[in-house]
Amino acid sequence: LANEGPAPPPDEDADLMLSAGRGDEAAFAALVRRWQDRVVSLATRTLGSAADAEDVAQEVFLRIHRARGSYARNARFSTWIYRITVNTSLNHLRGRKARRAVWGEMRPATETGADGPRGGTPEPADEGERGPAASVEEDELARVIRSILDELPERQRAALLLNKYEGLGYEETAAAMDLSVPAVKSLLTRARVAVREKLEPYLTTGVRPREEEA
């Protein structure tokens, strides 16, 4: 289990955060550069929208900066920043839904068009993000999986992304989502089964999942 075995490795990010809390802006800048890609990436997957991901990522770092004076080494820095990223992303999604509910009729067509289940600007193809060996089939599959993830309930999606996309164990996923380990285990099982169910026909027959046919 994750809590057994040798002592955890030194948390260099926590050291930087503590330095930032003492007013070392260079330490905070280093944290931003160390984490910006991971935060943008996770926000993109959680939002299902590349368009808003950097806005959310910037908000994540602003929140961390505001909290720098009260940061304590109670948990790994990674757990903390993942938690802020997930919470900020989910808050953004909820705000977008609420705004659309109130103002959807007044938005331009480009804002209310067929833009995916969660209503953001569709994520563009991941050009330049794959190695040269990436095949057309792999890119197609990635698009299908993104579409399936978009349809998951938000907490299932967040848990699955933290566990599989970011590689967090159950315990750290639970800490990042402020849930118990059994609750995360349940979320992950439901998410995996739901994704697997939709993915299986595509993988075995080449037929794309329903939402990809339009």
Added chain:
Amino acid sequence: VTDGSGSDRPLASCPDLPVEDLVAWLDGEAAPEDAARIAAHAASCPRCAREAEFLRRTGEFVAALPRRRAAQGFDERVLRAVREPDDDAASAPAAPVIPLRRWSAARRAVAAAAVLVVAVGGWWVATSSSDPARLSTREEEEIARDLYVLAHLDTLNAADEEELATVADDLDAIENATDAEEDGG
């Protein structure tokens, strides 16, 4: 939930192994005392073996989703934004400090409506702005105001002249604050 084979058989309905245990085992998160039992079962049960393979591959596919990179200059934008929090606060609309509880229902409603206009205007500006920080920091307030207005707009019809005159002064103050913000960029 079906097994995806075209039948209506329940997914992973094996009575000897809950799918939750199978997933935990695949993820290396099964308790040590359970892992050997689950492994032995998965090796001997065709349905669970098939299910395990699909669930394993599902996890691998999610893990292999492409990574995105922050845009060029993202770090500089963040660092610029954290250096200017006081400027942002100074230019924010006056709405957050309005003592709503002391106001009449009509005054609250009209003020909220005015703030809503400001907020939506800000939203339009922010969505086309190169400064994403402003959009992010305003969104929660905007949503709260949107919902507040929906709950109170009907009281406008019941407002008397004195209340509306007071509201007009409030609107002027809010508009002035908004103008100052827009002038400030």
